[in-house]
Amino acid sequence: MNNRRMVIVVFLWVATLVSALGVVHTTQRSRALTAELVKAQKQRDELRYEQERLLLERGAWSAYSRIERVAREQLQMRAPASGERVIITEQ
Template structure:
């Protein structure tokens, strides 16, 4: 074989090896990014579930019945009886 031919074969061989390594790297990177995407989607789903749970909990804590219950039990409040009510009339100046 001539020197030119050996150089061409060597160049083609190096190109094939380089291309093969690029394919291996590309495949590996693609799999790693896919795994990262799946993990991010899983985290997103967990956060959505947590947000919905917190919204429901906030609604329950702010419900009128819950506020009335806390007022009665913890603050010892009650609806005033008619004899406890005082009406104040507005006077015109």
């Protein structure tokens, strides 16, 4: 009977040790994943900010008044006079 108790005590001691190591491992993994999550959320926020900035910039670059100004100043374009217009009809 004494031998049997010793086996049970050793088994329980090993089970407790394995359980403790599992808790340590799980806690460490949880901390690592939490740090990774925070890093990913920060990157997401930076990308959202960049997207908003780019959308505003695209709107500014494609504004009709800007396109007209660039066409007049840099490309020396102008609206055709009525005598310069040609109407093409389908045949």
